[in-house]
Amino acid sequence: MVDDTPDEVLAELKTRNLGGWGVAQIAAGTGLAVYAMWVGILQPGFRKVPLRLQVPYIPASKGQVDNVMILLRGRKGGLVDLGSGDGRIVLEAFRHGFTPAVGFELNPWLIRLARFHVWRAGHHGKVSYRREDLWKVDLTECKNVTVFLAPSVLSLLQEKLQAELPDDALVVAGHFPFPDWKPCRTEGQGADRAWAYSMQAQRQHTLKNNKCTVTNGDVTFN
Numbered sequence: 001m002v003d004d005t006p007d008e009v010l011a012e013l014k015t016r017n018l019g020g021w022g023v024a025q026i027a028a029g030t031g032l033a034v035y036a037m038w039v040g041i042l043q044p045g046f047r048k049v050p051l052r053l054q055v056p057y058i059p060a061s062k063g064q065v066d067n068v069m070i071l072l073r074g075r076k077g078g079l080v081d082l083g084s085g086d087g088r089i090v091l092e093a094f095r096h097g098f099t100p101a102v103g104f105e106l107n108p109w110l111i112r113l114a115r116f117h118v119w120r121a122g123h124h125g126k127v128s129y130r131r132e133d134l135w136k137v138d139l140t141e142c143k144n145v146t147v148f149l150a151p152s153v154l155s156l157l158q159e160k161l162q163a164e165l166p167d168d169a170l171v172v173a174g175h176f177p178f179p180d181w182k183p184c185r186t187e188g189q190g191a192d193r194a195w196a197y198s199m200q201a202q203r204q205h206t207l208k209n210n211k212c213t214v215t216n217g218d219v220t221f222n
Contacts, residue, residue, distance in 0.1 A: 012186070013189065015055075022096070024220070025075070030085075051218060054089060057085055057086075057107065057173065058085075058109060058141070058148070059085060059086055059088065060085070060088055060089060060148055060174055060175075061191070061192055063093050063188060063192035064148075064174045064175070064188070064191075064192050064194060065088060065089060066188075067174070067187040067188035067192055067193065067194040068089060068092075068174055068187075068194045069092060069093070069096055069145055070174050070187045070194075071170075071172050071185055071187050071194055071195075071196040072093070072096070072098075072144060072146075072170070072172060072182045072196075075098075075142045075143070075144050075170060076097070076098075077098065077099075077144060078098060078099060078100045078101065078102065078143065078144065079093040079098040079101050079102070079144040079146065080102050080103075080104065080137070080139070080140070080142045080145050080146070081101075081102070081103045081145075081146045081147070081148075082104055082106070082134040082145065082146070082149070082157070083105060083134060083147060083148060083149050083153075084103025084104060084105045084110075084114060084129060085103075085105060085107075085110050085112055085114070085148065086113045086114050086119055087103050087105075087110075087111075087113070087114025087115070087118065087127070087129055088114075088117065088173065089103070089120060089146050089148070089174075090102065090103040090114070090127055090128075090129065090157070091114075091117060091123065091127055092120055092129050093144075093146070094123060094126060095194045098144060099126075100128060101127050101128070102127075102128045102129075102130065103127075103128070104128060104129075104130055104132050104133075104134050104137055105130075105131065106131060106132075106134075108131060111129045111130075111131055115129055128166045130142060134157075135160065138164070139160070139161065139164040139165055140164050140165070140166070141166075142164075142165060142166075142169060143166065143168060143169050144170055144172075145161065145165065145167070145169060145170070145172070145199070146171075146172045146174070147170045147171065147172075147173050147174070148173070148174040148175045149173075149175070149176070150175075150176065151176050151179060154173065154177075154178050155178075155179050155180070157178075158178050158179075158180060158181055159197070161199070162202060162203065162206070165199045166199065167199055167200040167203065168197070169199040169201070169213060170196060170197070170198060171196070171197040171199065172194055172195065172196050172197075173194065173195045173197070174193075174194045174195075175191075177195040178195070178197060181197050181202055182197075182201075183195040183196055183197055183203070184196055184197060184198045184201055
């Protein structure tokens with residue numbers, strides 16, 4: 001099956017029939033109020049961040065979280081979530097045995113919300129959320145990385161990931177796929193779909209595309 005494009009995912013998010021109770025649940029339980037604070041209060045604090053790199057808070061659904069965990073099944077060690085939002089991916093990763101489980105997020109209100117969720121779940125001190133710029137995070141030792149970011153950010157982030165991550169690293173994306181990478185696995189459908197990328201396979205694919213041959217003095221790029 002052909003992967004959903006970003007436009008198709010956005011269309012499904014806009015047209016999904018939630019009903020009155022569904023809207024109430026989102027507003028009360030998944031952080032729509034926090035998103036409203038982002039637009040009205042918090043976003044001015046990010047004026048130093050280029051507009052195309054600003055990512056509004058859109059919480060991951062339960063289906064998305066479950067699909068991410070399925071793609072990470074069998075993996076061990078620590079996990080890093082870049083742009084961790086309210087922290088639900090990091091918390092669920094810890095519950096599945098990933099340690100250390102660390103989220104990086106610039107929004108201080110979302111970090112507080114994430115820490116509250118951890119405290120309420122009884123895992124205070126076992127999960128870490130750090131207010132750091134994801135572009136400055138050293139990823140050279142990371143083996144499991146998750147991202148729920150906008151396409152404009154993913155197009156730049158893929159360069160950082162490919163430059164820093166080890167070959168045995170696995171990257172899992174939600175909301176949108178990486179624009180120039182080929183996933184090794186996908187899980188779920190529509191807006192809940194998640195994409196997994198093997199760094200070793202991605203590097204091999206890049207090398208293959210950039211490989212050149214010389215024939216009779218002419219250079220041919222494959």
